[in-house]
Amino acid sequence: MHAFIEIGYLIATLSFLVGLKFMSSPKKAMTGNLIAAMGMVLAVVLTFIAALTDTVPFTNLIIMFLAIAVGTVMGKRLSDKVEMTGMPQLVSLFNATGGGCAMLLGLVEANQMDITTAVLGNKILLIAGLITGAVALTGSIIAERKLAGKVKDRRTKTVIFSARILLVLMVLLPVLYFFGFIPIGFSAFMYVLATLAMVYGVLFVLPIGGADMPVVISLLNSITGIATAFAGFVYGNKVMIAGGIFVGAAGILLTLLMCKAMNRSLLKVLAGTFKKSKNGAVEEEQEIKEISISETALSLSFAQKVAIVPGYGLAVAQAQHLCAQLQQLLEKRNCEVDYIIHPVAGRMPGHMNVLLAEANVDYSRLKEMDEGNENMAQYDTVLVIGANDVVNPAAENNPDSPVYGMPIIRTHESKQVIVMKRSMGKGYAGVQNDLFGLDNCSILFGDAKVSLQEIVNQLKLI
Structure with missing residues (x-):
């Protein structure tokens, strides 16, 4: 019996390895997750068998079973909601x-x-x-x-x-x-x-x-x-x-x-250390150029190459599906659309990738930060949806800024930048975004979901 349990544990361990390997590919990630989950179920079953053979008190087995049952139900309810x-x-x-x-x-x-x-x-x-x-x-x-x-x-x-x-x-x-x-x-x-x-x-x-x-x-x-x-x-x-x-x-x-x-x-x-702005540093007043829904739709309709930079605001607005609709409309006009993802966009690693996958955005359309920066000058329009700190030029240009030195998506190097924001509030790092005051940057105020819906509606009519 001991040999049987050890072989089972080996199989469970191998399933973890295979699952991790599959998770490195978006197309195989779900399969990898299932394989790893099956390995974990096998490991739990073998642990119960090992406990029975070691004459563990029956009360302890009941407690183990109840703990697993309660944890399973609570985990399922939390993940569903x-x-x-x-x-x-x-x-x-x-x-x-x-x-x-x-x-x-x-x-x-x-x-x-x-x-x-x-x-x-x-x-x-x-x-x-x-x-x-x-x-x-x-x-x-x-x-x-x-x-x-x-x-x-x-x-x-x-x-x-x-x-x-x-x-x-x-x-x-x-x-x-x-x-x-x-x-x-x-x-x-x-x-x-x-x-x-x-x-x-x-x-x-x-x-x-x-x-x-x-x-x-x-x-x-x-x-x-x-x-x-x-x-x-x-x-x-x-x-x-x-x-x-x-x-x-x-x-x-x-x-x-x-x-x-x-x-x-x-x-x-x-x-737990952090960088502070230098004493006496004053944020310069920015001249903000506001853009309307119709102007945004018109700009996108003439673009041949568009980049979308998603951020936490996209998740808040739950606008990923409309973002995918916008991509499909633009591609029907022979416009090339890319999503440029910063490694730390959102509130956790891979947050934006999961968000866009939920909207069935093809993984081939997602570009890493370095690749996007290399081709940034080729984009006619860059649409920034809910991102802030990860597109702040102060990270490269302002040594006094707390975000100085952080690699960013250089949206300011594109021909035109349109930033979708609810208000002029600062990002999660709490610093002013120098992008908003640049000549090639315009701000589209409003809820991202509402704004994207109106842009999609107008593009259908153009």
Whole structure:
């Protein structure tokens, strides 16, 4: 039976690998997700079988089954109700549950562990899993609250300093404990560490805001994967180890890519540091040129090459389907239409890709930032829908700007830019967009969904 379970775990692990491979292609992503899900179901079934063969109390099996049932129902209901604008918050909540699970595993195992006979390596792994899980738990909850606009940034020196002190304590205290300088039981010590780690998770995320939020989501996801891997080592569960390593590695790689896309140091993100504008810096008054619906439709009707730059505002307006209709109308006029996607557009990595996929936009029409920038001068019209910080020329031209150094989509190099906005409000980074005052930029005010519908209607009549 043990050999049968080990072979099953191997098959489940391979399904994760195949699923990840398939997810690298938009056409095969759904198949990859199903394969990975089937592997996870297999792993859960094998875990129940292993529990039965190890004579685990029947009450524990019932609790496990009920926990899975409740989690399945709640997850299904949440995923069915969530809108695209709330997807980042849902991801953060799901990530929090993973971190919380890793933390609870550490506490439960600490209560049962015989400290006198336990291997030092297992104790270290247990502590590492508990700390990373607790940080992921509270950090993800604060990230969800910030994304929902319920918690504001706390960019103060006190918060940052406190976070650094806690980080040092979480590293130092286990060393002192193992050398006998902290005379308390192992279980009590683990509760102390869990408390410190949860507080650190809060302080870690509080100072981070604006353009750094996609990095935080990706990093917390990686931390949860690492916590799962640590727990897998403690229990000797190969599927937990493999799954945790896959998630942790993928999250770290994605985090580094996000940092590169935003010109942010990972160490600065971890420390909660941020760049401020220089003292005395004053934003220049901009001369805004407003454009009407009819003028926008006319401009698009004469264009031979159009680029659409989507942002979070597109998700808020739920206008992705109208955006796809606009693309189809323009293509019928022999106009080439591309979507240029910034790596951190939206509130999480891949947010815009998923949004456009929901509207059945062909993946071949999506261009990465670098490719779009190379051909930017060829576009007759660039339509910016809900994006702000990722098209701000201040990132390249203004050393005093907090977004300076962040790679952007250079829409200002095109022949004409039309920005769809509700108002002149600033983007998530809270800085003025220098694009709006340029000669080739016009602003189309209004709800993106309403405006796109009117543009589509007028294009049908032209």
